Amino acid sequence: MPSRIFFDVRPAEVKTILGSCVAICLFDPVLRIGGMNHYMLPYWTGEGRPSEKYGDIAIEMLVEKLLNAGSSSGSLRAKVFGGAEQFGDQPYEVGLRNVECAKEVLYALNIPIVGFNVAGKKGRKITFTTDTGQVRLQFLPGL
Structure with missing residues (x-):
């Protein structure tokens, strides 16, 4: 769900749908744990x-x-998804600003971005497997 964070030390599969929102899948390959925000x-x-x-x-x-x-x-690694501008020229370019925020904050925290699929005109559905760090991406019908 938007405005949520998921984290559990037990393996899980987490799904979300993104438009201009951004989700970050954060993974520790050493401990094999991870979580996602939206x-x-x-x-x-x-x-x-x-x-x-x-x-x-x-x-x-x-x-x-x-x-x-x-x-x-x-040991933390990040994958960043979302930030679409699905509705034409949005006055505040929320999607692009959300993506820039992800890059800036992760850079400041010295967390490398190892996967990245952002911007464009189509929404995305992602499925994150927390113990492997794998993310499946599906584009949604759009403009």
Whole structure:
């Protein structure tokens, strides 16, 4: 679901559908654990409560969950999906801004992006297998 984070040390298969939202699949190949976030907007403005709705918050929360489960920051790997502009010229280019947020925050945390499928005009359905890091991608009908 949008504005959510999934993490469990047990193997799982996690699915989500993305338009302009972005999902980051974070995986530790050493411990074979992983999780996924799904955020709607790039940066928390400082108003209201910091939530998983915002990319900067959602990414840091997901990283924290893996670190608390025993991962080291040096072993984390990320795959980034979404950020489509499905409805023509959106005034704020939310999808592109969401993608830039992912790149900026992951870079600042020294987490390499090892898989990347973003932008364009079509939505995506992704299925992430947390213990292998594998992601299956399906494009949805679009413009």
